[in-house]
Amino acid sequence: NGLIVTFGEMLIDFVPTVSGVSLAEAPGFLKAPGGAPANVAIAVARLGGNAAFIGKLGDDEFGHMLAGILTDNGVSAEGVNFDKGARTALAFVTLRADGEREFMFYRNPSADMLLNSHDLNLKLITSAKVFHYGSISLIAEPCRSAHLKAMEAAKDAGALLSYDPNLRLPLWPSADEARKQIMSIWDKADVIKVSDVELEFLTRSNKIDDESAMSLWHDNLKLLLVTLGEKGCRYYTKKFYGVVDAYHVKAVDTTGAGDSFVGALLCKIVDDHAIIEEEQRLKEVLKYACACGAITTTKKGAIPALPTHSEVLTLQNKAFNRRSHLYLWL
Ligand code: ATP
Numbered sequence: 031n032g033l034i035v036t037f038g039e040m041l042i043d044f045v046p047t048v049s050g051v052s053l054a055e056a057p058g059f060l061k062a063p064g065g066a067p068a069n070v071a072i073a074v075a076r077l078g079g080n081a082a083f084i085g086k087l088g089d090d091e092f093g094h095m096l097a098g099i100l101t102d103n104g105v106s107a108e109g110v111n112f113d114k115g116a117r118t119a120l121a122f123v124t125l126r127a128d129g130e131r132e133f134m135f136y137r138n139p140s141a142d143m144l145l146n147s148h149d150l151n152l153k154l155i156t157s158a159k160v161f162h163y164g165s166i167s168l169i170a171e172p173c174r175s176a177h178l179k180a181m182e183a184a185k186d187a188g189a190l191l192s193y194d195p196n197l198r199l200p201l202w203p204s205a206d207e208a209r210k211q212i213m214s215i216w217d218k219a220d221v222i223k224v225s226d227v228e229l230e231f232l233t234r235s236n237k238i239d240d241e242s243a244m245s246l247w248h249d250n251l252k253l254l255l256v257t258l259g260e261k262g263c264r265y266y267t268k269k270f271y272g273v274v275d276a277y278h279v280k281a282v283d284t285t286g287a288g289d290s291f292v293g294a295l296l297c298k299i300v301d302d303h304a305i306i307e308e309e310q311r312l313k314e315v316l317k318y319a320c321a322c323g324a325i326t327t328t329k330k331g332a333i334p335a336l337p338t339h340s341e342v343l344t345l346q347n348k349a350f351n352r353r354s355h356l357y358l359w360l
Contacts, residue, residue, distance in 0.1 A: 031078070031079050031080040031297075031300065031301060032080065032159030032160065032300040032301045033080050033081070033082060033154075033157055033158050033159055033160075033300075034070075034071070034074050034079060034080065034081045034082075034158065034159065034160045034162065034296050034297070034300055035081070035082045035083075035084060035109070035154060035155060035158035035160070035161050035162070035184070035189075036067040036068065036070045036071040036074075036081065036082075036083050036084070036161075036162045036163070037067055037083075037084045037085065037161065037162070037163040037167065037177065037180050037181075038065065038066065038067035038068075038084075038085055038142070038163055038164050038166060038167040038177075039065040039066070039067065039068070039085060039119060039142040039164075039166050039167060040063070040064075040065035040067070040068035040083065040085050040087060040096050040100075040119075040142065041063075041064060041065045041096075041118065041119035041120060041121055041140070041142065042061050042062065042063055042064070042092055042096070042118065042119075042120050042121070043061075043062040043063075043064050043121050043122075043123045043285075044059035044060070044061060044062070044120065044121070044122045044123070045059060045060055045062050045123055045124065045331075046058070046059055046060075046124050047059065047060055049125060050125065050126065050127040051124060051126070051127070052124060052126050052132060053122050053124050053132055053134055056124060059122065062123075062285075062330075062331045062332070062333075063095075063096055063099050063332075063333055064285070064286065064331075064332050064333065065085075065119075065142075066164050066166075066194065066196045066288075066289050067083065067085065067162065067163060067164055067167075068083050068085070068096070068100065068105075069286050069289035069290070069293070069332050069333060069336070070162055070194075070289045070292050070293045070296070071083040071100065071105045071293075072099075072100070072103045072105055072293075072333055072336055073286075073289055073290045073292070073293025073294065073297075073322065073336045074105075074293045074296060074297050075103050075104040075105045076103065076104075076293075076336045076337065076338055077293065077294060077297045077322070077337070077338065077339050077342070078297070078338075078339050079293075079296070079297040079300065080300075081104075081105045081106070081293075082105065082106035082107075082108065082109055082154055082158075083100055083105055083106070083107060083109060083110060084109035084110070084145075084150070084151065084154065084155065084180065085109075085110060085111075085142055085145060085167075086110070086111045086112070086113055086141045086142050086144055086145035086149065086173075087110060087111070087112055087113070087118050087141050087142070088112065088113055088116055088117040088118035088140070088141040089112035089113060089114045089141075090117055090118055092117070092118040092120070093112055093117075093118040093141065094112075096118065097110050097112075099333065103333075106154070108151060108154060109150075109151040109154045109155075111145060111149045112141070113141035113144050115144075116139060116140055116141040116143075116144050117136070117140055117141060118140065118141055118142075119135070119136065119137050119140035119141065119142050119143075120135070120136040120140075121133055121134065121135045121136070122134040122136075133198070133200050135200065135201060137201070139170060142166075142167070142173065143169070143170045143173050144172065144173065145167075145172070145173045145176045146172035146173070146175070146176050147172065147175055147176045147179045149176065150176055150179060150180055150183070152183055155180050155183045155184050155187070156183055156184065156186075156187035157187075158184050158187070158189045159189055159190065159300050159301070160189055160190045160191075160192055160296050160299070160300050161180070161181065161184035161185070161189040161190070161191050161192065162191075162192040162193075162194070162292070162296060163177060163180075163181065163191075163192075163193060163194075164193070164194055164195060164196040165195040165196060165197070165208075165211065165212045165215075166196065166198060166201060168211045168212070168214070168215070169201055169202060169211070178215070181215065181218060185218065190220045190221065190252075190299070190300075190303060191218055191219045191220050191221070192219065192220065192221040192222075192223075192292070192296060193215070193216075193218075193219035193221070193222045193223070194222075194223045194224070194288065194289075194292055195212045195222075195224060195228055195232075196228075196288075197212070197227070197228050197231055205231075208231075209231070209232060209234075212232065213232070216246075216248060217248045217249070217250060217251075218250075219251065220250070220251065220252045220253070221251075221252060221253045221254075221255075221295075221299075221306075222246070222251060222253075222254050222255070223254075223255040223256075223257060223288070223291070223292055223295075224246070224254075224255070224256055224257075225256070225257050225258075225259075225288060226238045226256060226257070226258050226259070229242060229243060229246070229256050230242075232246060233245055233246065238256070238258070240264070240266075240271065243256050243264060243266055244266060244271075247266065252267065252268075252303075252306050253265065253266070253267055253306045253312075254266040254267075255295070255316075257287075257288055257291055257323070258276075259276070259284065259287070260276050260281070261275075261276060262274050262275040262276040262320055263276075263291070263316060263319075263320060265312065265313075265316055267306060267307070267309075267312070269307070269309075270309045272309070272313070274313055274316040274317055274320055275320070276320050276323070276324060277320060277321050277324040277345055277346075277349055278324075278349075279324045279325065279327060279328050279345075280328060281324075281327035281328065282327065282328060282329065282330060283327065283329065283330045283331065283335070284326075284327045285326075285331065285332045285335075286326050286331070286332025286333070286335060286336065287323040287324075287326045287327050288323065289326075289332060289336075290319075290322040290323050290325070290326035290332075290335075290336050290337070291319045291320065291322055291323040292319075293322065293336070294315075294318055294319040294321075294322040294323075294342070295315060295316070295319045298315040298318065298319075299315065317346070318342060318346070321337075321342045321345045321346050321349075322336075322337055322342055324345065325337040325341055325342065325345055
């Protein structure tokens with residue numbers, strides 16, 4: 031299998047032991063390892079793909095715990111650096127009773143922000159068939175320069191570049207700065223995935239339709255995806271566009287659904303970029319990715335909920351049998 035390298039942050043989310051409370055009201059917190067690029071690498075490995083993560087962690091117990099989670103899950107951590115002077119990033123996250131997510135980050139600065147260009151494992155980066163990243167690594171120097179250098183090295187070596195901006199507004203100095211920086215690397219990517227919320231934010235509109243999605247198109251783009259939670263996803267290529275429905279599941283925690291979706295997509299296209307050019311094949315892959323996303327919502331936390339290939343097939347077969355039964359009844 032071709033190597034998928036993900037680049038960026040890995041951190042620990044602390045989530046309340048009870049749901050529907052504010053951070054101040056929470057009686058206690060549980061550790062939930064995460065960080066979108068790390069989640070994507072683990073999603074790939076869990077599905078049987080070949081993944082490596084590049085980033086910086088604190089040379090502390092949490093940093094070594096996170097590196098252990100990568101390797102325990104079959105993700106190469108040879109591109110992980112440890113900073114002696116800064117801590118592993120932490121975030122306290124809660125879903126309040128009013129449905130709003132509340133974040134409190136401990137990054138002043140955290141080790142992930144201190145990754146610099148000299149830390150980069152260029153051998154690993156240039157052996158990637160797919161190089162995947164977000165936008166949090168663009169927020170501060172020296173990580174921003176390291177991000178740009180890694181992206182360029184991967185592209186020069188022929189990798190497909192995959193971008194999921196993963197907007198975390200509280201980390202940016204302002205909304206305008208977030209939009210500007212997220213868009214500053216837009217035209218480098220071959221594949222871009224945004225959520226419905228990010229589509230609204232980036233296009234400054236409250237419409238989630240084909241017209242607003244297509245306004246994000248750039249000349250070198252091969253595939254644009256808009257994920258829509260329980261409504262599935264929309265896809266856009268140079269030649270065709272359409273919708274893929276979600277699978278019906280009982281969602282308990284949607285954290286990581288987008289990362290699971292991306293991991294599945296990358297796993298399928300890493301050795302066969304031509305899938306993007308053929309609508310039927312692409313739709314099959316996106317159904318698979320939606321099944322991965324759906325399964326991820328059925329358990330608490332991102333990493334524990336990322337599915338194996340056989341779990342995805344089980345959900346797809348169940349849905350197929352349910353549809354066949356319905357068809358017989360009609
Ligand atoms: P996150 O930032 O939480 O990782 P996201 O907003 O990037 O997620 P979503 O649109 O929530 O991404 O989810 C990605 C995919 O997972 C969706 O396209 C869909 O197929 C599947 N999915 C997400 N939520 C649900 C749900 N409640 N029921 C079924 N499928 C879901």
